[in-house]
Amino acid sequence: MKSVKPFLMFEGRAEEAMTFYCETIPDSRVLDVVRYGAGENGPQGTVKVARISIGGLEVMVSDSPVHHAFTFTPSASLFVDCSSEEELERIIEAMAEDGEFLMPPDNYGFSRRFAWINDRFGVSWQINLP
Incomplete structure (x- = not known):
């Protein structure tokens, strides 16, 4: 096993969320971002996958191009x-x-x-x- 990280999946708001978390939580920053390109499954320029550090915790973030019947739960x-x-x-x-x-x-x-x-x-x- 190489690593285990929390993963936050958004539907079109990943960039906004990453910016907000990095501005709100001390010692947070965007580590890297891969965006959807022309002709890929997601809208061009949205977050395909990113890594951010939230207060030192590495978290993966993505914009899903697929609408899901679920969202986040407070139990996590x-x-x-x-x-x-x-x-x-x-x-x-x-x-x-x-x-x-x-x-x-x-x-x-x-x-x-x-x-x-x-x-x-x-x-x-x-x-x-x-």
Whole structure:
């Protein structure tokens, strides 16, 4: 086995999601992107496959040219441990824009502050201040 990585499949919004995650989560960046070319299965210029680093975690991203009857589920989520209250609040605010809270920001007893959010793309995030 060479590696295991989370894989996020979008339907036309991969570029927007990658940009958003890299702007929102500290120490995140796009590692590489392969785009659909003319005559390929996906719309030209969309993300065929990409690798991004989200806070040091390598994640694969793709735009599926096929419409699926499913999307993301909150049972698989990305867990972010923040280093400060300010960082946590900034990330929660960004993720909550056009998203939905599964657990609003609060002290649930297992950390000082925690929120669980489905972002505008349907990806589930657990934002924590240990």
